[in-house]
Amino acid sequence: MLGYGMIFVLLLLLAFLILLAAIGIYVYRDAKDRQMNALLWTLVAVVAPFLTGFIVYLIVRGAHPNLRCPHCGTSVTERFLVCPSCGAKLRHVCPSCSFPVEEGWKVCPRCAAQLPEDGEAITPPRQKKDRALGKILAAIILVPLVLFALNLLLVTASPFGGGEAGGVGVTTMEAGDYLQTMLNPEIESWLQESQSGAADAYALRYETGEGEERRVEYLVYVSAWAGDASFSIGQTSDFFGRYVEIDCKDNGGGSESFLIVSGNGDPLPQLRLSFGGHPVSCEVREVDFPLDPDA
Secondary structure (H helix, E strand, O other), X not given: XXXXXXXHHHHHHHHHHHHXXXXXXXXXXXXXXXXXXXXXXXXXXXXXXXXXHHHHHHHHHHHXXXXXXXXXXXXXXXXXXXXXXXXXXXXXXXXXXXXXXXXXXXXXXXXXXXXXXXXXXXXXXXXXXXXXXXXXXXXXXXXXXXXXXXXXXXXXXXEOOOOOEOOEEEEEEEHHHHHHHHOOHHHHHHHHHHHOOOOOEEEEEEEEOOHHHOEEEEEEEEEEEEOOOEEEEEEEEEOOEEEEEEEEEEOXXXXXXXXXXXXXXXXXXXXXXXXXXXXXXXXXXXXXXXXOOOO
16 A cells, blocks of 8 residues: 555656656647757757756747748748748748848848839738647646645644554653663663764664554654653654654653654654754664564
8 A cells, every 4th residue: 555655756756747748749849830959959858857958948949930821820930931831922022033021111122123112911920829838837837736735635633642543652761761671782872872972862763564564663862851751742644654743842850761652554654853842853773673662
């Protein structure tokens, strides 16, 4: 069974691939209509990171207008005097030398011949309407927003006051009592390192089982927390995973203590620690031995 995080990643990857394919198809067709190197610009738009290739293409293509014959819709350029498909005249020309001239000119700049004042009415090429670009830009903006909103809708929060709740258990135990119970020199060595370390918190993590039997155990040490410190404990979950959130209200007094967190399910819970509502960093180390003395 896929966890929320994996589902979100798959949805994000699928949306990205669809959007990238749409950009590639759009650039190829648009560049081809503008008499540009369609294959080259498609590769640039698709391969360049963070849509930089697509942005560069949108800037460069301005020098290559996408013109259409006003009579039959055939793709033409500014240099075309007539449409190659229907033969419609697209530009005024000098009657003497056939040099392209603009409406309102009196004299041909090439042969100096007088131009007729009442020339033939000609409809110039028109710019093709680009509706697809608006849709792609809208998708670039809306897809991340929709995924973010979907993630927020699926976030659930369920506070619990200790013990088992939602497949998670949290207990405290004085460090000395725990070490005497477990008799594990690796844990003793880890505690000594943690007491002199620079991180806010330290944790050992042990994972066991497969499928529905998967289980995780954490042994958490925070030097500022003592045996009678008060805690607020809760669970949250979102597309990125499931979390046990532990907030220490005050550091209390007495002997140093461990927090023992155990949980199962899919996905396995991760730790989020805070002190007075402010997150603290936690250095987590994977181990291959059990950590919960009651397991």
